[in-house]
Amino acid sequence: MDYPSKRRVNKRPVPRMGGVAMALGIAAALLVEVAGEALFGWAGFYVEGSGTVNHAGVMCGLLTIVCVGAMDDVYSLKPGMKLAGQVLGAAIIAASGLLLSSIANPIGRGFIEFGWAAYPLTVLYLVCFMNVINLIDGLDGLAAGIAAIASFFLFLIAFGRGMEETAMLSIILLGATLAFLRYNFAPASIFMGDSGSLLLGAMIGVISLMGVMRSPTVIVLAVPLVIAAIPIADTAAAIVRRLYHHQPIQQADRKHLHHMLLRKGYGVRKSVVIVYAWTTLLGIGAWVISSTHGLAVWGMILVLLVGSFLILWKLGIFDQVLRHHYHGRHTRREDKPTWYGKHGR
Template identity: 85%
Template sequence: MDAVDYPSKRRVNKKPVPRMGGIAMAMGIAVALVVEILGEYFLGWYGFYVHGTDHSINHGGVMVGLLVIVLVGAMDDVYSLKPGVKFLGQVLGAAIIAASGLLLSSIANPFGAGYIEFGWVSYPLTVLYLVCFMNVINLIDGLDGLAAGITAIASFFLFIIAFGRGLEETAMLSIILLGVTLAFLRYNFAPASIFMGDSGSLLLGAMIGVISLMGVMRSPTVIVMAVPIVIAAIPIADTGAAIIRRVYHHQPIQQADSKHLHHMLLRKGYGVRKSVVIVYAWTTLLGVGAWVMSSTHGITVFVVMAVMIAASFLILWKLGIFDKVLRHHYHGRHTRQEDKPKFYGKHGR
């Protein structure tokens, strides 16, 4: 087994570092859930898994789906799976979760009464939603403590918001995820002694997706849907920029490069720790904004959301995330319009 990150041009570690931290985090989540189930069964705890009356979700199936996702990530850590195989593994895990009843099936109509029902589209929509979150966290995992810290901040605000809305199961899963990521950060913050690997980043992304879907099923409002997207705006925007960049340069979307947000911060001279702390602070501000959104109603929610997304996009723009794309675009136009050879007649100028 060679689940080790060796130093390279794209990596910041100066020595080999093991990358199976995702297994440890998965075990932490499993232990917490086992304790909850045993407490409900033997100690009479009020809970969701033994004596709960809501059977719309097969919780065992959700856990199986998460296990598949962790195993796919672990296999990639050891064997470096082909992108297509890795993607199919993510889809399989997400499909198992969707088939277990955890679905984005409806949402309250933000423009009127009643609900918007998604019908059979709920299944592919849920799979797409989960796979997107997996890859968003996977792509931002480029500096010591970055992905774990962002997930910890996101899970903290998800807990606060879920607790305030009485979404008890969502709050419990959020606090479990917070505990696991904080414990892992003890060893993952720079200089890291262990990396989470794809087994960890895919798990964290899937957990954020599962927690938010759980919240939407218990309270199908736009704000519950929007909160995790706002909190994760930084990795989402960074991922979007990467896709645009690679499409413009005619590169495979899954091809790795050194033009992500954390690479830009390093090139500006901030260093690993300071770069990570900057993103932590930025994510915390987005979390506060998401909490404000959860406490307001009507058009104010959309105004706050639009302002935060626009501000995040502007910061990414200023950091130069889109520079390569813009230079490629405008250079192409400049070449077409100004740099074409000019002919002035038979004998030239």
């Protein structure tokens, strides 16, 4: 149960094992796919296999991540133990062949091969996505809605590029998040907990990696990063903020994006809808990027990232770091004694 506290928005105890429900929904869809391939000859992926990816291993990695999150929801694991569980789940996925092994050279011909570094890069990539979604999960329906929007645009992009496997996983994730939002949108009757937020982050990471493996271009890698720009920026700001104040990175606070929106007086529902709209615009931008070539791609990415940064700045997400530093210097400059301050006018 998630009990009310100073950091919580909920005013009453709410169950927080919704991540298990989403995991079961995703598992049910995958079982239907496997059964259809085995019994009815559906053209598919999980029975025949595709490339070097062991799909059963990927699912075992996702299951490990869900179990770690569920244990944290029940027993409140120590940060180090929780991180170790995330790394274990990501390592199982990487060992199953789903790797960020190469990327097209953005400034020349050929590919950049990562070699043995592909394994730690993949683990780092997946763990970062898990924690990005975990940290944004602070309001009813926020994380699930962001994941739903992200999976919808990932589906459109994958379908348009003929990445059937990536498109299928995207639409499965969309179905699970939309079904969960029925009970999670404010006022929520159930929370996803860490089992849900870690699962959603891992799923988005897995889907994007499958896309990169099928089409190892910078654009395919950039698309999920652009769509998830809001939680990524919020997480980056939180890390910098806590390091600046000499606080542990894992220490919770009330200075995230959704907290800023609440302080602006928007309320829970309006705050969530604002982030939904913002994520949708980023998704549209990512969709445009996926069908654009040359310098226009980098121009669009730059516009989206700069625009998002300016919105975050306006909302005050960087107040505790950049503005504090600026005002500190400005104040020291103003406090410096002038000639007439010493001797009178």
